[in-house]
Amino acid sequence: MQLDALLRDIEHALAPVRHVMRPLLSDPLVMGIWAVLVVVSVGVLLWDIRERNQALPSLMKGVWTLVVLYSGPFGLGVYAYAGRTQISDDTLWRRGLRSTAHCYSGCGAGEVVGFVTLAGLLALESSLVITAGTFTLAYLFGYALTVGPLMQEGVGFGEAMLDALYSETPSITVMEITAIGTDLLLAGGAHIGDLLFWGALVFSLSIGFLAAFPVNAVLVHLGVKEGMKNPAEMARDAGATA
Incomplete structure (x- = not known):
C-alpha cells in the first residue's frame, strides 16, 4: 500500500513532464x-x-554502435568525447562515460527486448509483469x-559472475529504475503500433544513461570498475605491434 501511494505521488509530481513529452514523442x-x-x-x-x-x-565497436542506435547524436557525442583513440587525456569523466556506455549497450538491449515482447507483442497490461520482466532481461x-568477455579471458563462470554482480549491479539498478x-510514465498503456510506444522507449533509454553516469563515475573513482581501457593506449599498442 505504501509503495502504491509513493508511486502515485511520483506520477502526480511528474505529470507536467508527461504533459509536455507525450505529444512530442508521438x-x-x-x-x-x-x-x-x-x-x-x-x-x-x-x-x-x-x-x-x-x-x-570488436566489443567496443559493438558497444558504441548500440549506444548511437539508442541515443543518436547524443550517443555519437559521448563516443567522440570518450571512445575514440584520438582523445588527448583520459579523465575520470571519460572513463565513467565508457563504463556507462558498456553497461548501457547490454541493458538497453534487454530493455528493448523486454518492452517489445511483453508490452508490445504479448500486449500485457500489467505494469508489474512488464516491469519485472524487463528488469530481468536488462x-x-x-x-x-x-x-562473456571475462570468460573469454580464462576466468571461470563463478568468478566472472561474482565480478559482474559486484561491479555492475549498482549501475544497472539505477539505469533501469x-x-x-520513464517509459511507463510516458507510454503506459501504449501499443506497439503507436508511435508513442517507440518514442518513449527511445527517450527513456537516454534518460537511463544520464542517471547511471554519476554512479559509474563514482565506481570508477573507487576502483570498483576499471572504466574500460583507454582507447588512445589501444592505438599506441596497435602501432607498436604493427
Whole structure:
C-alpha cells in the first residue's frame, strides 16, 4: 500500500513532464527527424571507426554502435568525447562515460527486448509483469556483457559472475529504475503500433544513461570498475605491434 501511494505521488509530481513529452514523442514529424538523425549518426560512427579507429576492440565497436542506435547524436557525442583513440587525456569523466556506455549497450538491449515482447507483442497490461520482466532481461543482458568477455579471458563462470554482480549491479539498478520508470510514465498503456510506444522507449533509454553516469563515475573513482581501457593506449599498442 505504501509503495502504491509513493508511486502515485511520483506520477502526480511528474505529470507536467508527461504533459509536455507525450505529444512530442508521438509526433510523426519529430520522430521522423529523430530517425534521420540516428541514421546519420550511425553512419558517421561507422565511417570514423573504419577510417580512424580500427584499433578499437570488436566489443567496443559493438558497444558504441548500440549506444548511437539508442541515443543518436547524443550517443555519437559521448563516443567522440570518450571512445575514440584520438582523445588527448583520459579523465575520470571519460572513463565513467565508457563504463556507462558498456553497461548501457547490454541493458538497453534487454530493455528493448523486454518492452517489445511483453508490452508490445504479448500486449500485457500489467505494469508489474512488464516491469519485472524487463528488469530481468536488462540484468541478464547487462551481466552477460561483462561475464562473456571475462570468460573469454580464462576466468571461470563463478568468478566472472561474482565480478559482474559486484561491479555492475549498482549501475544497472539505477539505469533501469530510471529508464523503465520513464517509459511507463510516458507510454503506459501504449501499443506497439503507436508511435508513442517507440518514442518513449527511445527517450527513456537516454534518460537511463544520464542517471547511471554519476554512479559509474563514482565506481570508477573507487576502483570498483576499471572504466574500460583507454582507447588512445589501444592505438599506441596497435602501432607498436604493427
